[in-house]
Amino acid sequence: MDDTNRKGTPPKGKRGLRRKLILSMLLVGTLPLIIGLVMAFIQGTKEIREVNGESFEALAIETAKTLDLVINDEIAMTSQMTTDVEVISELENRRDRLAEYNEQGLQALLDEENQKWTENDPKLTESITQGKLVQLLRRYYGGTVVDPGHPVPIVTRSATRGLFITDIEGRLVASLGSTLPYLHKEEPWWQGAFNKGVGQPYLGDLTFIEGEGKNDGKAGAYTFALSLPIMDSIRYQAIGVLHRIYDAKEFFSPSIDTIQFGDTGHAMIIDGDGVVLRCPILPTGFRLTDTELIPLVTPMHNGWTEAPTDGHGGQRSDFLGFDLFRNIIGFAPLPNTSRITQASTGKGWHLFVWQSSSELFAPIDQLFTWISVFGVLAVGLLVTLGAIASGRIVTPIRQLQKAAILIGSGEWQEEAAKRIVGGKWQEPVKIKTGDELEELADEVNKMSRQLASTFSGLESQVELKTQVLNSIPDPVIILNESQEIQYLNHASKEAFNLVTNGEVEGQSLFQILHIDETTQKKLGREFQSIRASYITPDQVNLDSTPTSSTPTIKDPLHHHAKSDSSADRQEIHCDNGTFRYEWFTVGTQPGHDTGIGIVLRDLTKESQQQDQLIKEEKLAGLEVLTQGIGHELNNPLVGVIGLGEAIQEEQSPDQVKEYARAIVQHGRRMASIIRDFTGQATRQLKGKSTQVNLNEQVDHVLNIVKNAHEGSTLDIQTHYQSLPLLRGNSEELSQALTNIITNAVQALNAKGKLEISTVAEGENILLTIRDSGPGMSRSHLSKIFDPFFTTKRQGEGSGLGLTIARRIIQKHGGQIEIESEEGVGTTCRITFPLNHPSSP
Numbered sequence: 001m002d003d004t005n006r007k008g009t010p011p012k013g014k015r016g017l018r019r020k021l022i023l024s025m026l027l028v029g030t031l032p033l034i035i036g037l038v039m040a041f042i043q044g045t046k047e048i049r050e051v052n053g054e055s056f057e058a059l060a061i062e063t064a065k066t067l068d069l070v071i072n073d074e075i076a077m078t079s080q081m082t083t084d085v086e087v088i089s090e091l092e093n094r095r096d097r098l099a100e101y102n103e104q105g106l107q108a109l110l111d112e113e114n115q116k117w118t119e120n121d122p123k124l125t126e127s128i129t130q131g132k133l134v135q136l137l138r139r140y141y142g143g144t145v146v147d148p149g150h151p152v153p154i155v156t157r158s159a160t161r162g163l164f165i166t167d168i169e170g171r172l173v174a175s176l177g178s179t180l181p182y183l184h185k186e187e188p189w190w191q192g193a194f195n196k197g198v199g200q201p202y203l204g205d206l207t208f209i210e211g212e213g214k215n216d217g218k219a220g221a222y223t224f225a226l227s228l229p230i231m232d233s234i235r236y237q238a239i240g241v242l243h244r245i246y247d248a249k250e251f252f253s254p255s256i257d258t259i260q261f262g263d264t265g266h267a268m269i270i271d272g273d274g275v276v277l278r279c280p281i282l283p284t285g286f287r288l289t290d291t292e293l294i295p296l297v298t299p300m301h302n303g304w305t306e307a308p309t310d311g312h313g314g315q316r317s318d319f320l321g322f323d324l325f326r327n328i329i330g331f332a333p334l335p336n337t338s339r340i341t342q343a344s345t346g347k348g349w350h351l352f353v354w355q356s357s358s359e360l361f362a363p364i365d366q367l368f369t370w371i372s373v374f375g376v377l378a379v380g381l382l383v384t385l386g387a388i389a390s391g392r393i394v395t396p397i398r399q400l401q402k403a404a405i406l407i408g409s410g411e412w413q414e415e416a417a418k419r420i421v422g423g424k425w426q427e428p429v430k431i432k433t434g435d436e437l438e439e440l441a442d443e444v445n446k447m448s449r450q451l452a453s454t455f456s457g458l459e460s461q462v463e464l465k466t467q468v469l470n471s472i473p474d475p476v477i478i479l480n481e482s483q484e485i486q487y488l489n490h491a492s493k494e495a496f497n498l499v500t501n502g503e504v505e506g507q508s509l510f511q512i513l514h515i516d517e518t519t520q521k522k523l524g525r526e527f528q529s530i531r532a533s534y535i536t537p538d539q540v541n542l543d544s545t546p547t548s549s550t551p552t553i554k555d556p557l558h559h560h561a562k563s564d565s566s567a568d569r570q571e572i573h574c575d576n577g578t579f580r581y582e583w584f585t586v587g588t589q590p591g592h593d594t595g596i597g598i599v600l601r602d603l604t605k606e607s608q609q610q611d612q613l614i615k616e617e618k619l620a621g622l623e624v625l626t627q628g629i630g631h632e633l634n635n636p637l638v639g640v641i642g643l644g645e646a647i648q649e650e651q652s653p654d655q656v657k658e659y660a661r662a663i664v665q666h667g668r669r670m671a672s673i674i675r676d677f678t679g680q681a682t683r684q685l686k687g688k689s690t691q692v693n694l695n696e697q698v699d700h701v702l703n704i705v706k707n708a709h710e711g712s713t714l715d716i717q718t719h720y721q722s723l724p725l726l727r728g729n730s731e732e733l734s735q736a737l738t739n740i741i742t743n744a745v746q747a748l749n750a751k752g753k754l755e756i757s758t759v760a761e762g763e764n765i766l767l768t769i770r771d772s773g774p775g776m777s778r779s780h781l782s783k784i785f786d787p788f789f790t791t792k793r794q795g796e797g798s799g800l801g802l803t804i805a806r807r808i809i810q811k812h813g814g815q816i817e818i819e820s821e822e823g824v825g826t827t828c829r830i831t832f833p834l835n836h837p838s839s840p
Contacts, residue, residue, distance in 0.1 A: 021393060025386035030379055037371050044364050049328055052360055053304035056330025056353040059259070061302050063267050064332040064351040067255045071337045075201060075226065081140045082230040082242050087165065090133055091240040092232055094167045110169065110183060117172070117182035125178060133174035137163055141176065161209065161223050162245035165230070166190065173240065189227045190241050192344050199229025199238035202344045203337065206248055206275050206285060221247045222285040224277070248285075252278035265355035268311075269334075272298050272347030281312055297331040297352045300338065304330040310354055329354045396431045396441070403444050475579075478586055478597040483509050483527055486595055495602070509598075515574050523572070530583055530596055577604040633674075636666035691725040692733060694765055694832070695758055701737040702756070705745055712750035719757035723765055726832055728812045736808040739801035740769060740816075740828055747773035747826065767830040776820040784818060 081087065101109060116124045128134070141163060164175035170185025184190045192202040204225040223245050230240040252269060256278045259267040268279035274288035288294055290309045297305065306326035331352035338348035431441040469476055475492035477485060485507055492498070496512050510520050571580050579600040586595035643659045643666075650656050702716065744754055752772040759766050776784070787803050802818075809816050813833045820826040 022383060022386035026379065026382050029382040030375070033375050033378060037368070037375065040371070041364060041368060044367060045361065048361060048364065049306070052355070053306075053328050053330060056328060056355070057302060057304040057332070058330070060267065060304075060330040060332040060351050060353045063255070063259055063353070064334050067252070067269065067351065068334040068337050070255055071334070075228070075340075078226060078242065078244055079201075079228050081137070081165075082228050084136060084140075086136055087133060087230060088233055088239070090173065091165075091167050091230055094171075094173070095232075095239050098167075098169060106169070110171070113171065114182045128172050128175055129178050131174060133165060134176070137165070137174055137176060159247045159251040160244060161221065161247050162225075162243070165240055165242050167240045168238075170241075184241075184243075189225055189243065193227035193229050193241045193243075194238050195229065197237050199231055200343065201229075201340050202227040203341045205345050205347070206271065206277060208285060209245070221249065224248050224251075248277050256280065259353075262355055262359055264359050265353070267351060267353045269349060269351045270298070271341070271349055274298070277349065293329075297329055298333075298348065298350045299331075300333050300348060302332040304328065310356065312354075327354065327357050328360060396438075400431070400440060400444060472599075474602075475600040476597060477509065477600075478595045479509055479527070480595060481531065483524070485509060485512070492600075495600070513572070513574055515572055519572050526583065527596060530585070571603065572600075577602060579603060633670050636669045639663075639666045689727055689729055692728050692730050694723055694726050694733075694767065695720045697730060697733055698737060698756060698758070698767070701734055701741055704738060705741050709745055709750065712745075712748075714745065714748055714750065715753045717753065717755045719755070721757075721759045723758055723760050724834055726765060726812075726834065728832075732808045733812070736805040739805040740830075743801060744769055744771040744773070744826065744828070747771055749773070763834050765832045765834065767832070769828040769830075770825060772825045775822040775824050775826055777822055781818065781820050 098106060098109075113124065117128075141157065141160065162175075162177060162180070164177070164180060165173045166184050167173050170183050170187070170190050172180060172182050172184075189202050189204050192204075193200065202225075204227070206222050206224055208221070209223050210220050226244045226246065228242045228244075229238040230242055231237065232239045256267055256269060257280050260280065266280045268282065269277045270288065271277060274294040276282045276284055276286045276288070278284055279286075288311045290307075290311060293307050293309055293311050296307055297311075305328075307329050308326065310327045311329075329352050331350060334349045334351065338350075341347055341349055431438050469487075469489045470491075472489060473491055475495045476489045477492055478487040480486050488498075492512075498512060509523075515523075570582065571578055573579075580603050581598055581600050584597045584599065586597050640663050643663050647656055647659050650659065698718070698720075702718075706716075741754075741756075748754060748771055754772075755768075755770045757768045759768075784802050785806050787800055806816050809830060809832075815831045817829045818826065819829075
């Protein structure tokens with residue numbers, strides 16, 4: 001439907017130029033503001049991120065060093081117990097006594113003592129919990145042994161949840177508690193500290209121990225254990241292990257809980273698996289759930305990073321719905337402590353410092369708020385100025401639009417008649433703005449005058465083009481999008497007897513083309529495919545590319561060479577005639593449907609001539625074949641007749657037998673020729689289709705050919721690739737390869753080079769046989785597969801070898817191609833498909 005009314009007024013729904021001008025001015029004004037806001041936001045965020053990241057990293061390093069010093073001091077103080085003379089003397093005595101037992105006796109002793117400990121034997125319990133070494137442990141625990149005037153700090157003593165000594169077999173020697181197991185040799189901490197007698201410090205993983213008493217070894221808290229080896233008096237061999245258990249929360253709280261800044265900033269210590277050793281917010285023993293965060297904060301070096309989450313159950317802060325603020329975390333490993341834990345459990349201890357991103361980036365939020373308020377005021381001012389300026393531009397443009405609509409709708413002729421007043425042309429558009437709009441109005445007036453002068457010649461041009469189409473001797477039909485006839489030339493009316501039927505425009509194409517239903521559907525599909533591939537709603541799409549199913553669009557007036565492939569020919573049979581057809585497109589005026597044309601060429605006489613030519617070629621081939629049979633059979637037949645006449649006159653029985661044998665040989669020769677010609681040779685090769693290795697088949701044939709030409713100086717080179725098995729009849733393939741390779745060897749005349757190669761190409765196998773013989777001329781090359789054709793001398797060949805070889809190869813679904821150049825050599829390429837269902 002036309003978008004204009006009879007007065008040439010544009011529809012109200014399309015009056016959007018004023019709005020566009022206002023939006024353009026608004027965009028020009030607000031774009032620098034937005035860019036400045038974004039740049040300030042990005043730069044401020046970057047500065048805060050880098051400054052706080054470096055600060056968090058420095059705080060993490062300092063705290064890690066402090067905590068590492070505390071742990072090293074604790075190890076040093078605890079290790080004083082392992083060097084006490086009384087402890088070493090008692091463990092050496094126990095070691096010496098145990099050395100007197102054999103393996104069975106030692107195991108019996110351990111089982112007996114473990115049973116007594118389990119049954120709370122008074123004597124054994126008293127020796128372990130009230131003995132001389134226990135009193136020594138208590139003094140060390142209180143700090144009076146090391147420095148009576150400066151006891152162990154209360155934090156260390158209160159954090160201790162267990163303290164005991166084991167001997168060389170892991171038995172309890174002295175303990176501050178009585179609820180421990182008696183034997184510890186199989187415990188990981190004991191084996192790690194004892195280290196096969198070499199000894200090394202051992203710091204264990206965080207473990208939850210249930211219990212009520214603080215010194216019974218099983219306090220109800222998350223703990224970690226320090227195990228130190230006790231060496232003998234000459235520091236050669238470990239003779240026991242000192243094991244101390246600490247409450248992780250009480251041990252780390254003095255060093256961690258005091259580091260807090262802002263409302264959310266704090267430090268926390270975790271192990272390599274993300275298990276919390278101490279955090280002011282998270283409970284000890286809690287495992288961080290964010291698998292992305294743990295590897296970011298647990299490397300064995302210092303640094304800071306942006307993390308997806310904070311590790312405390314909160315997500316990163318969003319800004320206006322966008323994920324812009326990532327959590328900043330500074331981290332550092334405990335250097336000396338991590339070396340011990342890495343050797344003990346394979347995991348380091350790490351400290352990281354964190355502050356909530358909402359608190360960290362609060363200054364950026366305030367800055368953005370102030371800039372946003374200023375931006376809103378600026379936008380309001382720009383809208384006001386844009387409305388005033390657009391009014392001075394839109395009014396003259398609407399006058400130009402009205403004139404353009406009149407010209408486009410064809411009503412400009414009526415308006416032009418009104419403009420001629422007193423024989424003088426009146427300009428239809430008057431705009432006096434002194435700028436480009438006034439110049440545009442002048443150009444519109446010039447265009448109006450030019451259209452008036454040029455429109456008169458359009459009808460003559462249309463008539464000329466119609467005469468051109470009518471002069472074409474082939475039928476030309478142009479269709480609309482509904483496959484209805486828009487135009488047909490005189491040749492179409494004569495070809496389909498439409499001269500006396502009147503006008504046929506508007507009828508369906510198939511009302512004049514009397515074709516079968518299948519062909520109608522085929523033409524319909526091609527028509528729709530052309531429309532989808534070449535035609536846009538208002539124009540011919542010259543840049544589009546047709547699909548594989550789209551018919552080829554050709555110039556109907558240009559002569560095309562005939563294609564040898566029947567697949568390329570587009571033909572239909574109509575009214576006892578054969579027509580070749582081609583599609584073409586017809587460009588029309590904008591806003592109108594684009595036409596699709598079809599040109600038909602009568603091939604009836606051409607098809608009849610072609611059929612006659614094929615028959616003549618077949619007769620000529622049959623004549624050549626008959627002559628070949630006669631030539632091949634004539635020589636042995638003459639010999640048979642001559643020998644038969646000789647037998648009639650021969651008196652000697654021996655000579656008669658000799659003639660009879662010669663007759664039999666000639667008869668076999670004729671039978672062989674007939675068998676090869678009729679294909680009996682291939683039918684006599686019995687055997688089922690099997691999996692054949694083509695490389696082995698070629699080698700087998702080569703050996704046969706070499707033996708038949710023994711003494712020759714041929715240079716035979718083979719290049720085989722690993723091939724999949726080929727399904728076929730091995731005897732038939734052997735016969736075909738023998739014929740081809742024998743021809744190549746005979747062409748070389750006992751000297752030269754023969755190259756044979758195989759290669760797998762996708763779903764096919766390619767066999768190449770190349771010789772350096774004299775080659776063949778082009779005239780001979782075109783006849784090599786004809787029966788009885790041969791370039792050899794009389795008696796050297798029957799001319800059926802390549803004919804039979806090609807028959808066998810094609811039977812297996814393959815193809816054979818031969819290329820030859822005189823003086824260079826001959827190349828034979830044989831292709832076999834892997835998936836051909838070869839029959840026996």
